[in-house]
Amino acid sequence: MNWAALDAGILGPALVAGLLVLATHVPLGMQVLDRGIVFIDLAIAQIAGLGVIAADALGMPEGGVAVQAAAVSAALLGAWLLTWTERRAPQQQEALIGVMFILAACAGILLLAGNPHGGEHLKDLLVGQILWVGKTQLLWLGGVSAVLLLALWLGWVERLGRFGFYAAFALAVTASVQLVGVYLVFSSLIIPALGTRALRGPRRMALAYGVGVSGYALGLGLSAVFDLPSGAVIVWALAACALMGALAMRPKAETDTAPA
Numbered sequence: 565m566n567w568a569a570l571d572a573g574i575l576g577p578a579l580v581a582g583l584l585v586l587a588t589h590v591p592l593g594m595q596v597l598d599r600g601i602v603f604i605d606l607a608i609a610q611i612a613g614l615g616v617i618a619a620d621a622l623g624m625p626e627g628g629v630a631v632q633a634a635a636v637s638a639a640l641l642g643a644w645l646l647t648w649t650e651r652r653a654p655q656q657q658e659a660l661i662g663v664m665f666i667l668a669a670c671a672g673i674l675l676l677a678g679n680p681h682g683g684e685h686l687k688d689l690l691v692g693q694i695l696w697v698g699k700t701q702l703l704w705l706g707g708v709s710a711v712l713l714l715a716l717w718l719g720w721v722e723r724l725g726r727f728g729f730y731a732a733f734a735l736a737v738t739a740s741v742q743l744v745g746v747y748l749v750f751s752s753l754i755i756p757a758l759g760t761r762a763l764r765g766p767r768r769m770a771l772a773y774g775v776g777v778s779g780y781a782l783g784l785g786l787s788a789v790f791d792l793p794s795g796a797v798i799v800w801a802l803a804a805c806a807l808m809g810a811l812a813m814r815p816k817a818e819t820d821t822a823p824a
Contacts, residue, residue, distance in 0.1 A: 569788040582780035593753035607665040611642035612738040643730035691795035692745025708739040759806025
């Protein structure tokens with residue numbers, strides 16, 4: 565154990581990144597569960613990551629505007645495909661989402677096959693580099709999060725129908741996957757929403773955000789003290805906080821949902 569590793573200069577920006585991710589992923593995750601398309605985040609995140617890998621393979625500067633444009637374009641293309649498949653084959657939508665995920669993942673592996681640092685790039689895509697986020701990345705994520713939250717609050721996403729939801733989802737995931745990785749994107753979307761599914765309304769949203777914030781703070785602290793990979797520890801911390809929240813709120817949830 566190394567308590568000196570609790571450095572606010574490193575953990576502070578990482579926690580801010582986590583809070584920005586949660587800002588959009590918690591409400592979107594609830595919609596994902598309601599729609600029954602749980603693995604959409606994995607598919608869109610992997611497609612956005614494929615855009616980043618493709619841009620890197622073409623020699624574009626890492627973290628530059630061209631890379632961001634490639635990631636957003638790939639994610640929006642994935643959103644359009646999902647909109648089309650939901651209209652044409654709604655019963656097979658979850659299976660098609662899984663197929664898109666595996667195709668994007670395999671395409672990324674093929675593009676990285678000749679890269680001597682391919683394994684490192686693949687690891688960064690999956691588990692992220694949350695401890696090393698920079699100010700520019702936080703500003704980019706903060707700007708995208710603010711626009712998406714405003715769009716959700718004003719109902720713009722609903723007015724655009726299926727594509728509005730998928731496009732908002734694509735933008736949110738693209739902005740976050742490069743910072744926190746595919747695993748944390750999935751966990752941030754699904755775990756807080758799943759752990760509070762027994763509740764309804766503002767109470768559920770507040771508790772879901774509480775689960776997310778607690779999970780990120782606890783995970784970052786434990787990973788620093790025990791010198792463990794941050795992304796993996798945060799995933800486990802999110803799951804533990806969601807479980808404790810669900811158990812603590814069960815009597816109240818049963819009372820709220822009981823017939824009059």
